[in-house]
Amino acid sequence: MKSTLVRTLGFFKPYWGLLLISALCSAIVGGMDGAIAYLVEPVLKKIFAGKDTGIFLLVPAGIVTLSVVRGFARFIYDSTIKQAGQKAIQDIRNSLYASTIRQDMAFYNRKATGELMSRMTNDISQMQEGIGQVVTGLFRDLISAVSLMGVIFYRNWELAIISFVVIPATAYPAQLIGKKIKNASGRSLNVMGGLTAILQETFSGVKVIKAFGLEKQTIASFQATNLEFFRQIRRYIKYESLAMPVSEAIISLGVAGVVYFGGSQVISGRMTPSEFFSFITAMVMVFTPIKKLQGSYNVLQRSGGAAERVFHLMDERRAIVDRPGAADMGRSSGRVEFRNVSFNYGGEPVLRNISLVAESSRMVALVGPSGGGKTTLVSLIPRFYDVSKGAIFIDGLDIRDVTVASLVSQIALVDQETILFNESIANNIRYGKPGANLEEVAEAAKAAFAHDFIQQLPDGYDTNIGDRGLRLSGGQRQRICIARAILKNAPILILDEATSALDTESEQMVQKALDNLMVNRTTFVIAHRLSTVLHADTIIVLEQGRIVESGSNDDLLKNSSLYSRLHSLQFSDRNAGNPSDEP
Numbered sequence: 001m002k003s004t005l006v007r008t009l010g011f012f013k014p015y016w017g018l019l020l021i022s023a024l025c026s027a028i029v030g031g032m033d034g035a036i037a038y039l040v041e042p043v044l045k046k047i048f049a050g051k052d053t054g055i056f057l058l059v060p061a062g063i064v065t066l067s068v069v070r071g072f073a074r075f076i077y078d079s080t081i082k083q084a085g086q087k088a089i090q091d092i093r094n095s096l097y098a099s100t101i102r103q104d105m106a107f108y109n110r111k112a113t114g115e116l117m118s119r120m121t122n123d124i125s126q127m128q129e130g131i132g133q134v135v136t137g138l139f140r141d142l143i144s145a146v147s148l149m150g151v152i153f154y155r156n157w158e159l160a161i162i163s164f165v166v167i168p169a170t171a172y173p174a175q176l177i178g179k180k181i182k183n184a185s186g187r188s189l190n191v192m193g194g195l196t197a198i199l200q201e202t203f204s205g206v207k208v209i210k211a212f213g214l215e216k217q218t219i220a221s222f223q224a225t226n227l228e229f230f231r232q233i234r235r236y237i238k239y240e241s242l243a244m245p246v247s248e249a250i251i252s253l254g255v256a257g258v259v260y261f262g263g264s265q266v267i268s269g270r271m272t273p274s275e276f277f278s279f280i281t282a283m284v285m286v287f288t289p290i291k292k293l294q295g296s297y298n299v300l301q302r303s304g305g306a307a308e309r310v311f312h313l314m315d316e317r318r319a320i321v322d323r324p325g326a327a328d329m330g331r332s333s334g335r336v337e338f339r340n341v342s343f344n345y346g347g348e349p350v351l352r353n354i355s356l357v358a359e360s361s362r363m364v365a366l367v368g369p370s371g372g373g374k375t376t377l378v379s380l381i382p383r384f385y386d387v388s389k390g391a392i393f394i395d396g397l398d399i400r401d402v403t404v405a406s407l408v409s410q411i412a413l414v415d416q417e418t419i420l421f422n423e424s425i426a427n428n429i430r431y432g433k434p435g436a437n438l439e440e441v442a443e444a445a446k447a448a449f450a451h452d453f454i455q456q457l458p459d460g461y462d463t464n465i466g467d468r469g470l471r472l473s474g475g476q477r478q479r480i481c482i483a484r485a486i487l488k489n490a491p492i493l494i495l496d497e498a499t500s501a502l503d504t505e506s507e508q509m510v511q512k513a514l515d516n517l518m519v520n521r522t523t524f525v526i527a528h529r530l531s532t533v534l535h536a537d538t539i540i541v542l543e544q545g546r547i548v549e550s551g552s553n554d555d556l557l558k559n560s561s562l563y564s565r566l567h568s569l570q571f572s573d574r575n576a577g578n579p580s581d582e583p
C-alpha cells in the first residue's frame with residue numbers, strides 16, 4: 001500500500017512546480033482557519049469590554065477581506081492541484097497502455113480483453129477520483145487541522161488533551177470501515193471487468209448472436225452480471241455511508257466533554273469567556289478537516305486497491321525481451337533453420353523435436369491435420385512465443401540473440417484473420433511501412449490486385465475501413481492485408497491459411513497477389529488446400545507436433561503416406577466437382 005502511494009506520487013514529479021504553488025496556497029487557506037479561530041478571542045474581548053466601538057466596523061471588513069483572500073488562495077490551490085492530478089493520471093494511463101501493448105502473445109492468451117479494458121478505464125478512473133479528492137483535500141485539511149490544533153493548545157492545553165483523547169478513538173473504527181470499503185470496491189471492480197468483457201465480446205461477436213438468436217440469453221447473462229455488480233456496489237455504499245455517522249458520534253462525545261469541563265472552568269474563573277469561545281471555535285472548526293481527512297482515508301483505500309491492480313498489470317513480467325547486448329540483425333537473406341525445436345503452451349508438448357531448413361527465397365509448405373501445430377510452428381519465428389527446447393536461426397543467428405525489433409522487421413505475416421484498423425485504407429496498408437508515401441502504397445496495392453477495387457471506392461485510398469471492415473468482402477480485405485505485407489518488403493513471409501476463406505475466383509486473384517509477394521522471399525505457407533502448395537520447394541507434413549514426412553510434391557506422392565492420402569482425397573473430390581480446378 002505504501003509503495004503504491006509512493007509510486008503514484010512519483011507520477012507527480014514532473015509537475016512539482018504546480019504542486020509547489022498549490023502547497024503555498026493551501027498553506028494560506030489552512031493557516032487562515034487557524035487565524036480566524038485565534039482572532040475570536042481579541043475581538044470578543046474588545047467587544048465585551050464595550051469601549052472600542054471602531055471594532056464594529058473592523059470586524060465586518062475583516063471578515064470580507066479574510067474570506068476574499070482565502071477564496072482566492074483556494075481557487076489557485078484547487079485549479080493547480082487538479083491540473084497536476086489530471087496530468088499525472090494521463091501519464092499513468094499512457095504508461096499502462098505502453099507496457100500492455102508491448103506484452104507478448106502468451107500474456108494476451110492469459111488475459112481476457114475485457115479485463116485489460118477494465119484496468120485501462122475503470123481502475124484508472126478510480127485512481128483519478130482518489131487523486132482528485134485526496135490530493136486536493138489532503139494538503140489543505142492537514143494544514144488547517146494543524147493550525148487549528150495549534151490554537152486549541154495555545155488557548156488551553158488541559159482541555160485540548162481531554163478533547164484529543166477522542167480523536168484517536170475515531171481512528172480505529174475508521175480504519176476498520178476503510179478496509180471493508182477497499183475489499184468491497186475491489187470486488188465490484190472485478191465484476192465491472194466481467195461486464196466490460198461481456199460488452200466487448202457480444203458487440204464484436206454480434207453476428208453469431210444474431211445468427212443463433214441468442215439475444216435473450218445474452219441479455220440475461222448481462223443482467224445477471226450487472227445485478228452482481230449492484231450487489232457488490234451496495235455493500236460498498238453501505239460501508240461508505242457508515243463511515244461519517246460513526247465518526248461523528250464519537251466526535252460528539254469529545255465535544256460534550258469539552259463543553260462540560262470548559263464551561264466549569266469559565267464559571268470558576270480560570271478561563272475568560274473570550275478564550276473559551278476562541279477555543280470552542282477552533283474545536284468546532286477542527287472537526288471539519290479531521291472528518292474530511294477520514295473521508296480521504298476511505299477514498300484512498302478504494303483507489304489504492306485500483307492503483308495496486310494498475311501497477312500490478314504495469315509490472316507484469318515480459319517473457320520476450322531483448323537479451324542484454326542483443327544485436328540489430330540488419331536485413332537477412334531469409335534462411336530459416338529450426339534445430340531440434342520443441343514447444344508447449346504450458347501443458348502437453350505441441351511441437352516435438354522439429355528440425356527443418358528453409359533456404360533463402362525458397363517456399364516451404366506446412367500441411368497436415370487440424371491441431372497438428374502448423375500455426376504454432378510459424379508463430380515461433382517472430383518470437384510470438386519462445387521455444388521450449390532447441391533453437392531457431394535466421395542466417396545462422398539464434399533469433400533470441402538479436403533485437404526483437406530487428407527480428408520482426410524480417411518477417412511479413414498474412415493471416416487467415418484479416419485484421420484491419422478503423423482508419424483509411426492507405427493507412428491500413430501503411431502499417432507495413434510507416435511513413436510510406438501514397439505512390440508506394442498504391443504500388444503495393446497494385447501488386448496485391450487491390451488497386452482497382454480501392455479506386456472504385458467512394459474516397460479511394462482515403463476510404464475509412466469502418467469498424468471491423470464490414471463494408472469489404474473477405475477477398476478484398478485479404479488483398480489489403482497482402483498489400484500491407486508487400487509494402488513491408490521483408491525477406492521472410494508467413495502465409496497462414498491466407499486463402500482459405502475465399503471462393504475460387506477471389507482465391508485466384510489472391511493467389512496471384514501472393515505469387516507476386518513470394519518472389520525473392522523465403523515463404524512459409526500453411527494451407528489446407530493442397531493446390532496452393534503443390535509447387536512448394538519443400539512440403540512438410542505435421543501431425544501431432546511431429547514432422548511425419550517431408551519432401552517435394554513428387555517425393556511425397558511416391559510414398560503411400562498421409563500426404564498422398566490427403567492428396568487423393570482432395571483432388572478426386574475437386575475433380576469430380578469442378579474439373580477446371582485441376583492445377
Ligand SMILES: Nc1ncnc2c1ncn2[C@@H]1O[C@H](COP(=O)(O)OP(=O)(O)OP(=O)(O)O)[C@@H](O)[C@H]1O
Pocket residue numbers: 109345350368369370371372373374375376377
Ligand atoms: N494459445 C494456445 N494456448 C494453448 N494451446 C494452444 C494455443 N494455440 C494452439 N494450441 C494448441 O496447440 C495445438 C496446435 O495448434 P495449432 O493452432 O498450431 O494447429 P494447426 O496445425 O495450426 O491447426 P489448424 O490447421 O486447425 O489451424 C492444438 O492442440 C491447440 O489446441
Ligand SMILES: [Mg+2]
Pocket residue numbers: 374375376496
Ligand atoms: Mg492453424
